[in-house]
Structures are given as C-alpha cells and as structure tokens.
Amino acid sequence: MSTGTGRPLRADAQRNRDKILSTATRVFAEQGLDAHLEHIAKEAGVGTATLYRNFPTREILIEAAYRNELARLCDAAPGLLAALPPREALRDWMGRFIDYATAKLGMAEALRAVVESGVNPYAHSREMMLEALTSLMDASVTAGTIRSDISATDMFAALTGIALASGKPDQRAQAERLLDLTLDGLSTNRK
Known part of the structure; x- marks a missing residue:
C-alpha cells in the first residue's frame, strides 16, 4: 500500500x-x-x-473496508493453491467467500450510502472474484478432482445463492454443509 x-x-x-x-x-x-x-x-x-x-470521510472508510475484504478474498487464491491440494484450496476459498459475503451483507446499509454518494464500490468485484475462482477450479480440473463441465460463472452463482440463503453468522454451520454439498456435486468420483 x-x-x-x-x-x-x-x-x-x-x-x-x-x-x-x-x-x-x-x-x-x-x-x-x-x-x-x-x-x-x-x-x-x-x-x-x-x-x-x-x-x-465515512464513505471513504466504508468503500475502503469493502475493497479490502474483496482484495483479501481474491488475493488468497494463489496462496491457497501453493499451500494446499487444488480441491482443498477451492473448498477453503469457498468458505472465505461466505466470510466475505457475510461481511458484505452486514455492511449493506453502509454500502448503499456509498453508492448513493456517487461511488461504485462494486466496480470490477465480480470480475475479480471470477478470476480467482477460475484459477482454483482450473487447478482442480487439471488435478482431476472436479468436473470440467461447470464454469466459474455457474459456481459463483451457486456460492452467491448459498451466501444469500445462509449468509448470516448464526447460519454458518448450514453454509458449511451447503458448501460441502456443492463441492461434492463437482466431484469426478460421483456415482
């Protein structure tokens, strides 16, 4: 910085x-x-x-806090791939996505105020997350641990759905089960 x-x-x-x-x-x-x-x-x-x-200003702090969380999420992908087998790295990142989404949902009112001030804190957010998710999924496909017919866009939609359905802190156990279910659905070992 x-x-x-x-x-x-x-x-x-x-x-x-x-x-x-x-x-x-x-x-x-x-x-x-x-x-x-x-x-x-x-x-x-x-x-x-x-x-x-x-x-x-408050708006600058809110935007910076949001962008910091986004960067932490996206920047984690290469380190996870370096430290863990690809499927485990993907699963770890999925949990981090829920952490990010939980913070974002909690900050929704504050982020709306930033948007109303004329600043778009979400510019490029989706692209950054898809890039990180693509790298994790590509590594897992190459390792032969997940199917190749599911795109990062599809996976992002699934993760977003889990976050919306189970993104509150008191719903974390459910979110973890749904993440495991989603990853199991991607498995190449399905019967």
Missing part, C-alpha cells in the same frame, strides 16, 4: 490502516450506518486523528 504521494506506508502506518479496515468491516456489519467512527478508532486501538488521516 502506498500513500497518495506514491511512497509506501511505514510498517506501523500499514498495521494501523489494516487494523482500522478490519475493525470497520466488523463494526459496520454489526451496526450499519449507526456506527461511530470514533468507536471504530477505539476498537482498532488507534486515535481518531489516525483514522481520519487515512479515511477522511
């Missing part, structure tokens, strides 16, 4: 920024637009001046 001047952030400044973003995601998901920025700063363990230096 860099500053507006193109210089990279100091390590402590990057840590503070990361803490603010993860805290903001959680607090906006829990409290929506009622969340106070001062509360987010306190929960993140930073001063309000640090929060406002990084994110001068």
